[in-house]
Amino acid sequence: MADSDEEYIGGISEDEGDNNIARGLRGAAGSASKRRKQKGGAEFELSRTWETLVEGADGTISSTVEGLLEASKRKRLLRDTTPLQRGIIRHVVLILDLSQAMTEKDLRPTRYLLTLRYAQEFVREFFEQNPISQIGVLGLRDGLALRISDMSGNPTEHISAIQEMRSQDPKGLPSLQNGLEMARGALFHAPSHGTREILVIFGSLLSSDPGDIHQTITTLIDDKIRVGIVGLAAQVAICRELCTKTNGGDDTTYGVALNEQHFRELMMDVTTPPATYSQKQSTSSLLMMGFPSRTIELFPSLCACHSNPTSGGYLCSRCNSKVCGLPAECPSCGLTLILSTHLARSYHHLFPLMNWVEIPWQRASRSTACFACGISFPAVPPREQWHVTENLTKGMSVSSRYECTVCKNHFCIDCDLFAHEVVHNCPGCQSRIAIHSQDDVSKGQDGLEQMDTSG
Amino acid sequence: MNAVDATEHYETSAHDPAPSLLTVIIDTNPHAWALLEKNDKNQLPFSTALANILVFLNAHLACNYANEVAVVASHSHKAAWLYPSASTITTDPDGDVAMTADGNSNGGRQVNKYRLFRIVEEQVTSNLRRLMDSTSRADVNSSSSTMMAGALTLALSHINRRTIAWAEAHGGGDTSSLTRSSDPDTSTASMHARRSTTTTATNDSGAEGLQSRILIISVSSATGSAHQYIPIMNGIFACQRLHVPIDVCKLSGDAVFLQQASDATKGIYMSLSEPRGLLQYLMMAFLPDQRSRKHLILPTRVDVDFRAACFCHRRVVDVGFVCSICLSIFCEPPENGDCLTCGTHLDMGDYGAKPAVVARKKTKKKKPRPNGVSATPTPTPTPGP
Numbered sequence: 077m078a079d080s081d082e083e084y085i086g087g088i089s090e091d092e093g094d095n096n097i098a099r100g101l102r103g104a105a106g107s108a109s110k111r112r113k114q115k116g117g118a119e120f121e122l123s124r125t126w127e128t129l130v131e132g133a134d135g136t137i138s139s140t141v142e143g144l145l146e147a148s149k150r151k152r153l154l155r156d157t158t159p160l161q162r163g164i165i166r167h168v169v170l171i172l173d174l175s176q177a178m179t180e181k182d183l184r185p186t187r188y189l190l191t192l193r194y195a196q197e198f199v200r201e202f203f204e205q206n207p208i209s210q211i212g213v214l215g216l217r218d219g220l221a222l223r224i225s226d227m228s229g230n231p232t233e234h235i236s237a238i239q240e241m242r243s244q245d246p247k248g249l250p251s252l253q254n255g256l257e258m259a260r261g262a263l264f265h266a267p268s269h270g271t272r273e274i275l276v277i278f279g280s281l282l283s284s285d286p287g288d289i290h291q292t293i294t295t296l297i298d299d300k301i302r303v304g305i306v307g308l309a310a311q312v313a314i315c316r317e318l319c320t321k322t323n324g325g326d327d328t329t330y331g332v333a334l335n336e337q338h339f340r341e342l343m344m345d346v347t348t349p350p351a352t353y354s355q356k357q358s359t360s361s362l363l364m365m366g367f368p369s370r371t372i373e374l375f376p377s378l379c380a381c382h383s384n385p386t387s388g389g390y391l392c393s394r395c396n397s398k399v400c401g402l403p404a405e406c407p408s409c410g411l412t413l414i415l416s417t418h419l420a421r422s423y424h425h426l427f428p429l430m431n432w433v434e435i436p437w438q439r440a441s442r443s444t445a446c447f448a449c450g451i452s453f454p455a456v457p458p459r460e461q462w463h464v465t466e467n468l469t470k471g472m473s474v475s476s477r478y479e480c481t482v483c484k485n486h487f488c489i490d491c492d493l494f495a496h497e498v499v500h501n502c503p504g505c506q507s508r509i510a511i512h513s514q515d516d517v518s519k520g521q522d523g524l525e526q527m528d529t530s531g
Numbered sequence: 532m533n534a535v536d537a538t539e540h541y542e543t544s545a546h547d548p549a550p551s552l553l554t555v556i557i558d559t560n561p562h563a564w565a566l567l568e569k570n571d572k573n574q575l576p577f578s579t580a581l582a583n584i585l586v587f588l589n590a591h592l593a594c595n596y597a598n599e600v601a602v603v604a605s606h607s608h609k610a611a612w613l614y615p616s617a618s619t620i621t622t623d624p625d626g627d628v629a630m631t632a633d634g635n636s637n638g639g640r641q642v643n644k645y646r647l648f649r650i651v652e653e654q655v656t657s658n659l660r661r662l663m664d665s666t667s668r669a670d671v672n673s674s675s676s677t678m679m680a681g682a683l684t685l686a687l688s689h690i691n692r693r694t695i696a697w698a699e700a701h702g703g704g705d706t707s708s709l710t711r712s713s714d715p716d717t718s719t720a721s722m723h724a725r726r727s728t729t730t731t732a733t734n735d736s737g738a739e740g741l742q743s744r745i746l747i748i749s750v751s752s753a754t755g756s757a758h759q760y761i762p763i764m765n766g767i768f769a770c771q772r773l774h775v776p777i778d779v780c781k782l783s784g785d786a787v788f789l790q791q792a793s794d795a796t797k798g799i800y801m802s803l804s805e806p807r808g809l810l811q812y813l814m815m816a817f818l819p820d821q822r823s824r825k826h827l828i829l830p831t832r833v834d835v836d837f838r839a840a841c842f843c844h845r846r847v848v849d850v851g852f853v854c855s856i857c858l859s860i861f862c863e864p865p866e867n868g869d870c871l872t873c874g875t876h877l878d879m880g881d882y883g884a885k886p887a888v889v890a891r892k893k894t895k896k897k898k899p900r901p902n903g904v905s906a907t908p909t910p911t912p913t914p915g916p
Contacts, residue, residue, distance in 0.1 A: 165855060208858075270855075361878035362864060363853045370835045390837075393849040411850070416839030417795055419858045420764035426857050426872060427761060448688035450615065494691045495684075499769035501762045503688050507610040507681030 166209035167266035168273045169259035174217040175250040177280035183336055187279050187308050188246045196235045198343050203231040205347045207418040212262050214255055218248030219284055221258040252283035253292050263301055272301040275346050279308040296322050304329035306342045349425055366393035367416045380407045424500035432480050432492055434473035437462045443486035448503040451488050453477055480504050550597035551742040551820040552693050554686040559604045560677040563750035567783050575806040583810035589648045601689050602655050603682045604662055608670045610681035613658040614651055677751045680762035687769055690743040697741040742821050745777045752784035760840035763788050770796045778817050782806045787836045787847055794835045801830060843871055
């Protein structure tokens, strides 16, 4: 990294500035975010990225650059790890603006093409995170709502349907009301234990509606449908009102994209299952589900769902009828059949891994190498130098060590990132959990606490 | 075209097959090995198995000069590195590996051995001996399971580290390392970006990227790992994301979650009928790397046990009750209808209720009554106290 040139560094810090604004937009309450937004442009212009660079003792800036890199890695890690109740069985309608305004080229290559590309990525990521949820896609064109794909749980269907839209051109004016009404119809049959959500990608600054959109908003509230909007041009008053009212006064679901990167972030944020509010949005229920095992037969037999001859499939765990694909409902006894891996995919939302804490030099001497990958940490400098490197960048550890508060092991930044974003396990806790589970086994029942810390 | 102007040989030299990193997780649970050794028919002492595994590791190292191995022990009470151990990774401030790491240990005895083979063998055996020595009687008595989730997480961390290091060291990877470290965006997008870089790094058909895979040599049975259900599943999904296949070589018993692991990551699951032939199984089934596997018919199993572990008693179930909020699995409806994980009061439906039992009709043997009152049935007598 030491040989990076100036432009590269500049790029980092500018992006960081962006990111601050973006966070403010989403994180703060309504009025605050507006203020930030107005100020945001000016701040952005005035950020002097070169001033943050300080020459190190050896006359190079490599130490600062590495610090910046590490800080940026670290920053995205520090998020809320409160295990919120989340609605994991979701029903989402994605509404894409296909009107004239989407031909603008302020987002490269055009708003239209970028939206279609991100919509496909959204669908893929959505099913990765919410495997037993359903999605439907609508479009707004020529004042009409256009059905692109029906509600279903199969990502490839949606992706190919969105792909086909590439050959068509955006035209006319959008009608937000028509789109919302059609989405409401699509969500009408969603069972009460799932969430009902609408995500609108809205490029225009107007909506040409046949009737009173406020009436539609009221019906949406009655139907407990939450609306999130990603604007591509500027804030639109009705969009903010729509988001605020349908989300119980919380307007953080409305965001206006600053650039391509930010647009993508806003969309991808929606893939995380939404927190359930304390006021009952939906009634929760206990569902009985079967986890069938796959079998293989020498001779094909008819499956109970489609009456097609197949030589393998899943046997219902209650009545042993054969279905050819999962998830499905057993055609003969009505039991919901699902792959347990589908459920397990969302467990890291339930048992999030705690954030790891930075280690000051005082406690750094306990370890010389990362517990997980074995990379060696920088040696502890003499006591006099401790304060020099202190407070260099916020959020990063001066000693490059990060400690899991449960198992007290030290890890490097890369393992920190990897553990929190990809694997969702703490290597330290998992490697010596038996010390806990010994008394767990003796006590028998209190496995839940143990699971909390480990999962 | 290239053939005409004879520039073809440049390309062939530039497209060396990418090295692959093989991480072997050895289940060293003493209980299970003792059971396996006692088995009269299929005796396989641990020492023999280890010797076989070392030969297999050497075979992998010999396939390509840049191939790497790593060995993790999943012991009964902890997971630990066998190779590389922390001492060899220790580097000088210059970034060089310390010369003493391999120079001091009885090098004179085995001068004729390929250096890498010798290092691997020495470290694995010495670390394993240390691990066994540190295992107290209490540790063995208290738990008969194995720390598979921890070993899997350690292996993944190492794979992540090596992938980053490989990408930085080689020209092909510098763009990915740049995007990885320079985009200061929030989690989801970065995760995505990183996943795509990792995908290109590990899955590209080109010469780029370190190809990693994990081989689990498992002897413990399924019930032992039920309490690690969530961490193991997290590990499996991480492997799936990184396109790291998990191969499972099962010496005894059958493990539910390991079947799911190899199925989800497109690895090989083999349950050995003749554990004594371990080396042959390893060489024939598990040696080919991802690139060769595309052209082979893999000896994996098709029927997979997809059962899950319940959160309340850690039983492995095939029909469970699922909380619609948090998707926790229970083997029986929780008391009062409150979810044990998220505390939501759940609408129970009729699951908890006992089926209404219709009282068996007492069919009396009817004697034909002579006085003809049989048309009106006699009321059943009041039951006695």
